[in-house]
Amino acid sequence: MARKISFRQAVNEALAQEMARDPRVVVMGEDVAGGAGAAGENDAWGGPLGVTKGLYTRFGPTRVLDTPISESAFIGAAIGAATAGLRPVAELMFVDFMGVCFDQIYNQAAKFRYMFGGKAVTPVVIRCMIGGGFRAAAQHSQCLYPLFTHIPGLKCVVPSSPYEAKGLLIQAIRDDDPVIFFEHKMLYDVEEEVPEEAYTIPFGEANVLREGKDATVVAFGRMVSLAMQAAQALAKDGIACEVIDPRTTSPLDADTILESVGTTGRLVVVDESSPRCNMATDIAARVAQDAFAALRAPIRMVAPPHTPVPFSPALEDLYLPTADKIAAAVRQVMGRAAA
Amino acid sequence: MSGRIEPVVMPKWGLAMQEGTLARWHVVEGAEIAPGRELCDIETAKIANAFEGAVAGRLRRRVAGEGAVLPVGALIAVVADDSVPDAEIDAFVARFQADFVPVGPDEAETPAPRTIRVGDRALNYLALGAGGTPVLFLHGFGGDLNNWMFNQPVLAETRATLALDLPGHGASSKAAGDGSPAALAAAVAGFLDGLGVERAHLVGHSLGGAVALVLALERPDACASLTLIASAGLGREIDGSFIDGFIAAAGRKDLKPQLEKLFADPTLVTRDLVDDVLKFKRLDGAGAALKAIAAAAFPGGAQGLVLRDRLAGLAVPVQVIVGAHDRIIPPGHAEGLPANVAVHRIAAAGHMPQMEAAGEVNRLIAALAA
Numbered sequence: 001m002a003r004k005i006s007f008r009q010a011v012n013e014a015l016a017q018e019m020a021r022d023p024r025v026v027v028m029g030e031d032v033a034g035g036a037g038a039a040g041e042n043d044a045w046g047g048p049l050g051v052t053k054g055l056y057t058r059f060g061p062t063r064v065l066d067t068p069i070s071e072s073a074f075i076g077a078a079i080g081a082a083t084a085g086l087r088p089v090a091e092l093m094f095v096d097f098m099g100v101c102f103d104q105i106y107n108q109a110a111k112f113r114y115m116f117g118g119k120a121v122t123p124v125v126i127r128c129m130i131g132g133g134f135r136a137a138a139q140h141s142q143c144l145y146p147l148f149t150h151i152p153g154l155k156c157v158v159p160s161s162p163y164e165a166k167g168l169l170i171q172a173i174r175d176d177d178p179v180i181f182f183e184h185k186m187l188y189d190v191e192e193e194v195p196e197e198a199y200t201i202p203f204g205e206a207n208v209l210r211e212g213k214d215a216t217v218v219a220f221g222r223m224v225s226l227a228m229q230a231a232q233a234l235a236k237d238g239i240a241c242e243v244i245d246p247r248t249t250s251p252l253d254a255d256t257i258l259e260s261v262g263t264t265g266r267l268v269v270v271d272e273s274s275p276r277c278n279m280a281t282d283i284a285a286r287v288a289q290d291a292f293a294a295l296r297a298p299i300r301m302v303a304p305p306h307t308p309v310p311f312s313p314a315l316e317d318l319y320l321p322t323a324d325k326i327a328a329a330v331r332q333v334m335g336r337a338a339a
Numbered sequence: 340m341s342g343r344i345e346p347v348v349m350p351k352w353g354l355a356m357q358e359g360t361l362a363r364w365h366v367v368e369g370a371e372i373a374p375g376r377e378l379c380d381i382e383t384a385k386i387a388n389a390f391e392g393a394v395a396g397r398l399r400r401r402v403a404g405e406g407a408v409l410p411v412g413a414l415i416a417v418v419a420d421d422s423v424p425d426a427e428i429d430a431f432v433a434r435f436q437a438d439f440v441p442v443g444p445d446e447a448e449t450p451a452p453r454t455i456r457v458g459d460r461a462l463n464y465l466a467l468g469a470g471g472t473p474v475l476f477l478h479g480f481g482g483d484l485n486n487w488m489f490n491q492p493v494l495a496e497t498r499a500t501l502a503l504d505l506p507g508h509g510a511s512s513k514a515a516g517d518g519s520p521a522a523l524a525a526a527v528a529g530f531l532d533g534l535g536v537e538r539a540h541l542v543g544h545s546l547g548g549a550v551a552l553v554l555a556l557e558r559p560d561a562c563a564s565l566t567l568i569a570s571a572g573l574g575r576e577i578d579g580s581f582i583d584g585f586i587a588a589a590g591r592k593d594l595k596p597q598l599e600k601l602f603a604d605p606t607l608v609t610r611d612l613v614d615d616v617l618k619f620k621r622l623d624g625a626g627a628a629l630k631a632i633a634a635a636a637f638p639g640g641a642q643g644l645v646l647r648d649r650l651a652g653l654a655v656p657v658q659v660i661v662g663a664h665d666r667i668i669p670p671g672h673a674e675g676l677p678a679n680v681a682v683h684r685i686a687a688a689g690h691m692p693q694m695e696a697a698g699e700v701n702r703l704i705a706a707l708a709a
Contacts, residue, residue, distance in 0.1 A: 167621060195618070197623060198622070199621040200621055208610065210610075
């Protein structure tokens with residue numbers, strides 16, 4: 001039965017159900033149990049934002065592994081364990097720390113299946129937090145999924161809601177390829193109806209949240225709910241938006257986007273990552289190349305400016321895309337820009 | 340009802356409905372209306388449907404305009420006979436609007452489905468209403484208890500009703516046994532026993548019709564009456580491409596055309612309806628259950644179980660309701676049935692008459708279960 005739970009609980013439930021189903025699934029990372037090597041109760045924290053709380057007490061120290069603060073070591077260990085038969089879910093905390101273990105990810109895990117002629121599988125999931133709005137400053141607020149989308153051999157998942165998070169994470173754990181799972185930290189307390197049973201959402205299949213004939217709005221992660229807010233506001237002015245959440249940046253369901261633009265002739269892409277070489281530029285290029293004849297207006301991108309994420313709350317708010325900015329971009333492609 | 344003023348309000352269709360859009364009026368102000376008359380089209384996130392009035396009289400005011408989005412319970416029209424002066428109607432509308440408080444999403448007293456354990460299975464069901472021999476609704480292949488969203492609340496106004504998620508479906512356990520109508524009927528019997536229900540008016544749609552029929556034959560004591568809607572079990576033919584296509588569809592692009600086959604008017608299939616079915620199909624075990632049921636009930640794209648010859652042996656009232664535009668099971672299966680079976684053919688419906696012609700189907704069920 002479906003009941004309302006938070007994004008944080010949805011991720012936790014996906015981990016718990018897969019650990020219960022498959023003994024090869026292990027969870028590892030900094031503080032995922034909490035308090036290792038120190039006095040006091042293990043599982044005190046359940047990860048820095050409490051996502052893995054309860055797993056240690058249920059599955060014990062051999063399945064829930066606290067690691068030292070050495071991403072290069074434990075991400076490498078997770079990838080190695082995956083090649084040797086486990087299905088590890090490693091929690092990297094902030095995606096911003098990926099730099100210190102990047103070789104393990106992009107030059108090792110991403111390449112094994114290809115370089116070993118399909119004879120090796122690397123069923124590892126790396127969970128990490130993305131996004132601004134948390135007042136966590138420039139080194140803890142980035143949306144780096146375009147960096148990973150760039151690399152063949154990695155699958156990249158950007159869930160936009162609790163229902164999406166549970167189904168996509170279970171799919172990620174059951175996938176035989178390395179998957180990077182990007183959780184927006186401002187979504188953790190968002191609640192919606194989520195089935196109690198386990199379920200999977202396939203990769204590479206976009207979700208069309210709203211159908212409309214006037215403009216296509218493609219958005220990722222936390223931006224999806226903002227795009228829906230904008231679409232609701234625009235509907236009152238008689239502008240019908242089709243809102244598309246691609247769910248995964250790699251593989252990317254370009255067909256759904258192209259088909260939609262074929263109907264609407266107008267495209268706005270909303271992306272919280274830095275504006276150069278991000279998903280918005282990627283999708284804009286794809287649409288310009290394959291659906292140019294359908295376009296009735298220039299493509300608009302809604303993305304932050306090309307600067308580090310500001311620490312000043314006022315500047316951070318100014319930096320991030322908002323529903324108003326999305327609505328303004330749609331009005332622009334409709335030729336109805338405010339004076 | 341001389342002198343009475345009757346409000347017509349936004350209905351609540353399904354557990355999740357908070358508000359609806361009045362898409363189109365079918366009656367003008369001043370029209371004389373009777374119960375069952377289609378007043379307007381209402382669209383919700385899940386489905387669009389015609390809204391039938393429940394009262395007789397003159398439609399004195401259309402309070403809501405076309406395109407209006409209104410919460411459940413909001414005033415959309417006023418019915419009264421000619422003896423009521425206009426000023427009284429105006430005062431009634433003003434008072435209603437002043438007093439009306441929409442129920443918020445979290446405070447809604449919506450009854451929630453419950454779960455009962457029967458053997459090693461959890462069965463999910465929704466109980467509405469109280470009193471009398473309950474009406475038990477059994478949905479079809481790939482459906483769930485929400486298929487009765489236009490029927491169960493209406494029947495529940497005067498009696499106890501139960502709608503069940505069959506094994507393999509909805510939020511019930513996904514283990515469907517051998518998937519045969521007999522196995523499903525045994526599970527339904529276990530469900531009734533578990534709730535302590537000795538007899539029920541059985542209402543089955545499609546595969547659920549075959550399940551109800553098997554149950555009525557196996558457990559005649561448990562069946563007070565039998566209503567079979569676009570039912571399986573009455574003939575050999577079924578659209579095997581629908582069964583296969585429904586099972587194979589992994590995304591909305593593949594699923595939507597399959598669901599459109601169910602309705603005479605395919606525009607009834609909304610984005611949310613497709614999404615709800617997809618959410619069910621993604622559950623662990625749902626695909627395997629559907630395959631097992633299809634293999635047992637519809638082997639080789641035909642119905643494996645045909646029980647029309649045994650209808651004559653039923654001692655309880657039996658009726659068969661078909662939609663003239665049914666593209667899944669030929670409506671011709673309702674022809675040539677034994678004399679104890681009342682047959683009702685609904686012109687403007689496909690395979691889902693209980694949704695497309697809810698008012699008529701509700702009256703037929705209520706009459707048989709009276």
